[in-house]
Amino acid sequence: MDQPTEETLDPQDWQAMRVLGHRMVDDMLTYLQTVRERPVWQPVPDQVKEDLRKPLPIDPQSPEDAYHDFVENVLPYPLGNIHPRFWGWVMGNGTPFGALAEMLAATMNPNLGGGNHVANHVELQVLDWCKQMLGMPLSASGLLVSGGSMANLVGLTVARNSRAGFDIRRQGLPAAPKRLVLYGSVEMHSSIEKAVELLGLGREALRMIPTNERFQIDLAALEKTIAADRTAGAQPFCLIGNAGTVNTGAIDPLNDLADLARREKLWFHIDGAFGALGAVSPELRPLLTGLERADSIAFDLHKWMYMPFEVGCVLVRDPEAHRLAFTLTPEYLAHFERGAASGSHWFNEYGPQLTRGFRALKVWLSIKEHGIAKYGRIIKQNVDQCRYLTRLIEASPDLELLAPTSLNIVCFRFKTAGGAEAALNHLNEQILMELHVQGIAVPTYTTLNGKFAIRVANTNHRSRREDFEVLVREVIRLGKALSASAQA
Numbered sequence: 304m305d306q307p308t309e310e311t312l313d314p315q316d317w318q319a320m321r322v323l324g325h326r327m328v329d330d331m332l333t334y335l336q337t338v339r340e341r342p343v344w345q346p347v348p349d350q351v352k353e354d355l356r357k358p359l360p361i362d363p364q365s366p367e368d369a370y371h372d373f374v375e376n377v378l379p380y381p382l383g384n385i386h387p388r389f390w391g392w393v394m395g396n397g398t399p400f401g402a403l404a405e406m407l408a409a410t411m412n413p414n415l416g417g418g419n420h421v422a423n424h425v426e427l428q429v430l431d432w433c434k435q436m437l438g439m440p441l442s443a444s445g446l447l448v449s450g451g452s453m454a455n456l457v458g459l460t461v462a463r464n465s466r467a468g469f470d471i472r473r474q475g476l477p478a479a480p481k482r483l484v485l486y487g488s489v490e491m492h493s494s495i496e497k498a499v500e501l502l503g504l505g506r507e508a509l510r511m512i513p514t515n516e517r518f519q520i521d522l523a524a525l526e527k528t529i530a531a532d533r534t535a536g537a538q539p540f541c542l543i544g545n546a547g548t549v550n551t552g553a554i555d556p557l558n559d560l561a562d563l564a565r566r567e568k569l570w571f572h573i574d575g576a577f578g579a580l581g582a583v584s585p586e587l588r589p590l591l592t593g594l595e596r597a598d599s600i601a602f603d604l605h606k607w608m609y610m611p612f613e614v615g616c617v618l619v620r621d622p623e624a625h626r627l628a629f630t631l632t633p634e635y636l637a638h639f640e641r642g643a644a645s646g647s648h649w650f651n652e653y654g655p656q657l658t659r660g661f662r663a664l665k666v667w668l669s670i671k672e673h674g675i676a677k678y679g680r681i682i683k684q685n686v687d688q689c690r691y692l693t694r695l696i697e698a699s700p701d702l703e704l705l706a707p708t709s710l711n712i713v714c715f716r717f718k719t720a721g722g723a724e725a726a727l728n729h730l731n732e733q734i735l736m737e738l739h740v741q742g743i744a745v746p747t748y749t750t751l752n753g754k755f756a757i758r759v760a761n762t763n764h765r766s767r768r769e770d771f772e773v774l775v776r777e778v779i780r781l782g783k784a785l786s787a788s789a790q791a
């Protein structure tokens with residue numbers, strides 16, 4: 304009888320794949336080593352966009368040709384976040400060893416949803432390290448997730464489910480005797496709003512409390528709103544603190560919020576997407592006092608721990624509340640006594656995902672590579688660089704600081720004598736776009752009190768002080784040139 308032809312996706316020529324793999328590693332290390340020499344950003348050429356709209360390939364291409372296509376058409380046009388002068392939104396850079404770790408993780412390709420295998424222990428180890436970094440008890444539970452958005456969603460899900468006062472997983476929100484409401488400042492990140500929407504609470508359930516002149520939550524207004532809600536028959540269940548707001552890096556008074564949450568019997572969730580990592584620096588730790596009192600903390604290792612995307616983390620003080628929010632064990636996921644389906648800790652019981660990748664490996668290897676003390680030093684270095692940039696801005700008659708520099712975010716603008724606000728906003732938008740288009744630097748933007756701000760969020764381990772000097776010099780040069788051409 305004829306044997307059927309059986310195929311595999313493994314290479315037919317392992318030696319050729321080995322040679323290509325070595326070349327790829329060499330090319331990528333050179334790419335990282337020389338990143339400073341390239342523009343921070345450049346547009347994707349039309350030709351490349353066109354080439355990226357080809358029909359589905361039916362027939363194979365050699366891996367060498369496919370890789371060539373990547374080198375020619377993909378590699379030269381990044382967003383720029385690995386560059387030393389990228390300070391846009393809040394992003395990290397990744398590291399060479401982190402990139403290699405991704406290759407190792409993809410090679411082992413384990414599934415951390417469940418089962419009895421070593422990768423789960425690596426994630427548990429990493430989670431214990433995260434608890435130590437932020438001062439959470441080792442008895443807390445945790446989960447590595449795609450990023451801060453998912454970490455907020457998981458934390459707020461546990462908050463909702465454990466504080467609803469009825470079986471919300473079974474009965475759903477329609478069974479709620481009272482409207483569930485939660486609190487945070489107007490400076491909260493949009494991912495919190497999205498999480499509240501996804502949880503079916505409705506965005507109006509999220510009470511947006513005003514802030515003071517340092518962009519921290521107004522405690523008096525917060526207390527008043529909670530009292531008014533109780534009087535109106537709502538059920539407050541959660542208080543959200545910011546450890547580093549996205550706009551300005553402001554840190555809410557976390558200890559006061561923890562006290563209030565205890566008094567009011569509210570779940571205390573902290574969004575510390577980047578700011579929580581300030582706790583890794585002994586000098587910055589005091590700014591975050593109260594962090595360790597959270598019921599849940601969301602933070603990102605791909606921001607201020609510089610790990611390759613994606614990796615965020617949520618820690619939950621009460622492991623049982625965490626598990627009860629997500630556990631669901633059908634027959635086909637039952638745990639056995641022995642073998643691959645045994646093991647006591649299955650991560651799918653702690654979050655919405657079943658299949659989960661080995662993001663823990665890059666964290667484990669990176670922390671081993673550098674040791675936590677060095678992370679603390681570089682995080683502090685980023686804050687010092689922002690203080691330096693702030694001094695440069697304050698010393699320049701052409702620039703204006705638009706918010707106090709609390710941590711690692713600096714908001715400022717170019718100003719002209721007697722410039723009307725609308726004109727200044729327009730001018731600064733133009734400056735920002737020129738910085739990008741000319742490949743000089745990528746800060747981004749926000750609006751503070753109606754003023755368009757050029758916003759530098761420094762979670763960049765490659766930046767040096769001279770990079771901030773370049774930024775200041777170029778903003779002034781562009782500001783003057785654009786104002787002159789507007790007047791001509």
Ligand SMILES: Cc1ncc(COP(=O)(O)O)c(C=O)c1O
Nearest residue numbers: 393450451452492494549576603
């Ligand atoms: C304060 C804050 N929370 C949450 C997030 C969302 O994190 P991610 O982009 O990793 O989903 C961000 C992102 O910048 C953030 O700054």
